[in-house]
Amino acid sequence: MAFYEWCDMLETGIPDVDEQHNAVLRMLNDLHESLNRGKGKEEIVRVMDSLMRYTTNHHETEEKLMQEHGYPELSAHRSEHLALRQNAAFFQECWMKTPDSVRSMALVKLFSEWFITHIENTDFRYVEFLKVKGITPTSLQ
Ligand SMILES: [Fe+2]
Numbered sequence: 524m525a526f527y528e529w530c531d532m533l534e535t536g537i538p539d540v541d542e543q544h545n546a547v548l549r550m551l552n553d554l555h556e557s558l559n560r561g562k563g564k565e566e567i568v569r570v571m572d573s574l575m576r577y578t579t580n581h582h583e584t585e586e587k588l589m590q591e592h593g594y595p596e597l598s599a600h601r602s603e604h605l606a607l608r609q610n611a612a613f614f615q616e617c618w619m620k621t622p623d624s625v626r627s628m629a630l631v632k633l634f635s636e637w638f639i640t641h642i643e644n645t646d647f648r649y650v651e652f653l654k655v656k657g658i659t660p661t662s663l664q
């Protein structure tokens with residue numbers, strides 16, 4: 524069973540954003556599974572790196588969308604993205620240096636909670652803004 528299941532409450536209604544959020548949750552589940560199965564450090568680092576890369580791309584997608592539509596809280600949202608990535612990178616680095624000093628399961632739980640909390644509290648603010656403006660992006664390409 525997946526560590527984190529997608530739930531409808533996280534659905535923004537913007538197809539590309541929902542697809543990306545889903546993909547990040549899948550990667551968090553992959554990370555959880557790799558740690559759970561005691562996979563080698565190399566494999567775990569590979570999963571962590573692709574999670575970080577994908578998250579950066581996702582943040583860029585959202586920032587572009589907010590910029591295009593003149594979202595007034597873009598700068599605060601961007602700072603939150605940056606802080607989220609910096610915190611994750613810090614803990615990733617600690618884990619890579621001394622895996623035993625960081626409880627791996629606590630790490631993936633922390634990553635997931637940051638990510639989900641950000642969707643619920645921060646992403647939904649721009650989603651609401653777009654809705655009020657009558658903007659319903661179908662594709663962000
Ligand atoms: Fe997001």
Ligand SMILES: [Fe+2]
Nearest residue numbers: 585641645646
């Ligand atoms: Fe966001």
